[in-house]
Amino acid sequence: MLKLLRVEWMKVKNYRTFWVLLAITIAIIPACSYGAYNLMNNSFPKVNGKSILGSPFAFPDVWQTVSWNSTLTFIIPAILIITLTTNEFTYKTHRQNIIDGWSRGQFIGVKLIEVGLISLLSTVVVMLTALGVGYFGNKVPDGLSVWEGFRFIPFYFVQMLSFTMIAFLLGLLIKRAGLAISIFLMYMLVEDIVVLVFRGHYKMNGMEYLPEEVTDRLIPQSYVKALVTTQEAARWESHLPIYLAVAVIYLIIYCLIAGRSFLKNDL
Amino acid sequence: MSSILSIQSITKFYGKIRALNQVTFEVPAGSVFGVLGPNGSGKTTLLGIVMDVLKASGGSYSWFGNPPSEQQRQQIGTLLETPNFYHYLSGEQNLRIAAGIKGKGESDIPRVLEIVKLTERKDSRFSTYSLGMKQRLAIASCLLGNPQVLVFDEPTNGLDPVGIAETREVIRQLAREGKTIVLASHLLDEVEKVCTHVAILQRGQLLTAGDVNEVLVNEDFIEVGAEPAQMANLQGLLAGLSGVKQVRPFEHHVQVFFGNGVMDTGELNRFCFEKGVVLNYLQLKKRSLESKFMELTEEKAKARIATAN
Structure with a gap:
């Protein structure tokens, strides 16, 4: 497997677009949370010196806040994944890699690992950002473990992996970068609208299990935590394992579709 | 092998x-x-x-x-x-x-x-x-x-x-x-x-x-040429020659294909001379892959037409 990754590394290490998109992926996560932190501190009214939104950037809520903020940046790693995937089809190097001696399984396997590694890198940056913001932005309350609430970091990984896997799948099936990115964005928008209309307006059940929505639910917005009732919090807590299980099932489905498409079809 | x-x-x-x-x-x-x-x-x-x-x-x-x-x-x-x-x-x-x-x-x-x-x-x-x-x-x-x-x-x-x-x-x-x-x-x-x-x-x-x-076995052929006035005579002469499968006329020469093996060039020269045609060009040629390919594809096309009819 290391040999395969070494070849993938050779493909990207001299590719400027890869480094630009990777730099943006890394930089935008702390930038986004720093912007939100400043906005909250400077633009929202305070009561007795405290923000009416509570302390979303203090431990333990900082894990949830930074994770949620970072999900807004999903488009950058998605574009990176689509670019790397469609490049192979544009240059027909997916064929050449097989001709030169990779199996189809090795090709698709190393691409899936690449998707996982980029999602993991993004998650590590989120974790470091949350630690940084939590330590330097606020005083850690006495007796509180900084790791309380850390579970949102693995939730973020699942959510980011879902986004990047959808991006990878679209790149693999559509084979053209521009079209794949457009469809990816359109899908995200359409699903949001569908959920809004059918769940919000018609009160239809099951909308929360759509691919994007179910991962969204892993990390609820933390800025309005003060407004969330105990009942709603308990409901989210009880549904969490189902959301996670459904998200993982979707990931497995994405892998199966990608594998089947590449293993069975003409290249 | x-x-x-x-x-x-x-x-x-x-x-x-x-x-x-x-x-x-x-x-x-x-x-x-x-x-x-x-x-x-x-x-x-x-x-x-x-x-x-x-x-x-x-x-x-x-x-x-x-x-x-x-x-x-x-x-x-x-x-x-x-x-x-x-x-x-x-x-x-x-x-x-x-x-x-x-x-x-x-x-x-x-x-x-x-x-x-x-x-x-x-x-x-x-x-x-x-x-x-x-x-x-x-x-x-x-x-x-x-x-x-x-x-x-x-x-x-x-x-x-x-x-x-x-x-x-x-x-x-x-x-x-x-x-x-x-x-x-x-x-x-x-x-x-x-x-x-x-x-x-x-x-x-x-x-x-x-x-x-x-x-390309047995695909050698002979190219012969004569004075323009004698070309028609040469073509008829070769067509009637025993063992000849096909005679392909060109402007200044004809190609002679044999059904089995190929005739000795000296014999062919003597035969033409005895029949009153003096050859000014005579060469044994190996049939090119191109002509073989054309023949094969033509045969196939004819077979397809025959089947369709």
């Missing part, structure tokens, strides 16, 4: 179109095997199947007597259709990727770059290469690790006359080293000059396959 590649009843459909129909042949070890056919005859499809980038609708194939695997492909240098490289990387960086996939060391890269005369441009991005340079880089990639088997699909595509001659010389040199080469081409001349064996494809159908000398 053992078989390097064995193709058994390979069939390929693209929707309702049958691109290959029950193609069967064997590539002997150490041969230069030409897969010949016009554009669209199924050459690239066939090679795509044996390199696992296309899936056959039916049939099977084996490399080195074993079921196909990626380890076998690593031992074969293949140029299929067009040179496929990462446009944003240099020629050398692309070869490093190919060497990594093939499991070969990078130490062979300078040698193969030198063979295809790309050493000076090894650091230039692939996107800046001319068509001929791209083709030469693809040939260099095939030569990485000095494989014993090479598959070339239209290797002289995009090359200038010098490049074509150099590539043919590289192929001849590889053949002299005892390597097995599968060479797909629509250029009859190319196959005829380089190959020891040939398979002829037309519309996905294998017309014939075998040793070039066997495929």
Whole structure:
């Protein structure tokens, strides 16, 4: 497997677009949370010196806040994944890699690992950002473990992996970068609208299990935590394992579709 | 002679179109095997199947007597259709990727770059290469690790006359080293000059396959010419000659084909002279692959029309 990754590394290490998109992926996560932190501190009214939104950037809520903020940046790693995937089809190097001696399984396997590694890198940056913001932005309350609430970091990984896997799948099936990115964005928008209309307006059940929505639910917005009732919090807590299980099932489905498409079809 | 590649009843459909129909042949070890056919005859499809980038609708194939695997492909240098490289990387960086996939060391890269005369441009991005340079880089990639088997699909595509001659010389040199080469081409001349064996494809159908000398057996013919005033007389004379299968008239000469073997040129000269026709041109010729190919494809077309009627 290391040999395969070494070849993938050779493909990207001299590719400027890869480094630009990777730099943006890394930089935008702390930038986004720093912007939100400043906005909250400077633009929202305070009561007795405290923000009416509570302390979303203090431990333990900082894990949830930074994770949620970072999900807004999903488009950058998605574009990176689509670019790397469609490049192979544009240059027909997916064929050449097989001709030169990779199996189809090795090709698709190393691409899936690449998707996982980029999602993991993004998650590590989120974790470091949350630690940084939590330590330097606020005083850690006495007796509180900084790791309380850390579970949102693995939730973020699942959510980011879902986004990047959808991006990878679209790149693999559509084979053209521009079209794949457009469809990816359109899908995200359409699903949001569908959920809004059918769940919000018609009160239809099951909308929360759509691919994007179910991962969204892993990390609820933390800025309005003060407004969330105990009942709603308990409901989210009880549904969490189902959301996670459904998200993982979707990931497995994405892998199966990608594998089947590449293993069975003409290249 | 053992078989390097064995193709058994390979069939390929693209929707309702049958691109290959029950193609069967064997590539002997150490041969230069030409897969010949016009554009669209199924050459690239066939090679795509044996390199696992296309899936056959039916049939099977084996490399080195074993079921196909990626380890076998690593031992074969293949140029299929067009040179496929990462446009944003240099020629050398692309070869490093190919060497990594093939499991070969990078130490062979300078040698193969030198063979295809790309050493000076090894650091230039692939996107800046001319068509001929791209083709030469693809040939260099095939030569990485000095494989014993090479598959070339239209290797002289995009090359200038010098490049074509150099590539043919590289192929001849590889053949002299005892390597097995599968060479797909629509250029009859190319196959005829380089190959020891040939398979002829037309519309996905294998017309014939075998040793070039066997495929062309008994295909020698004689070209004769006479004064313009005697040409009609000569043609009639030859048509009536025992053993003659066909007489093809041209402006200044006629080609005489025999049903079995070929007549001695001296005998033919004497026969014409005795009949009052003085030849001013007489030459024994080996029938070109082109004429054989044309005859085979014409026969096939006639058979199809007859079946349709």
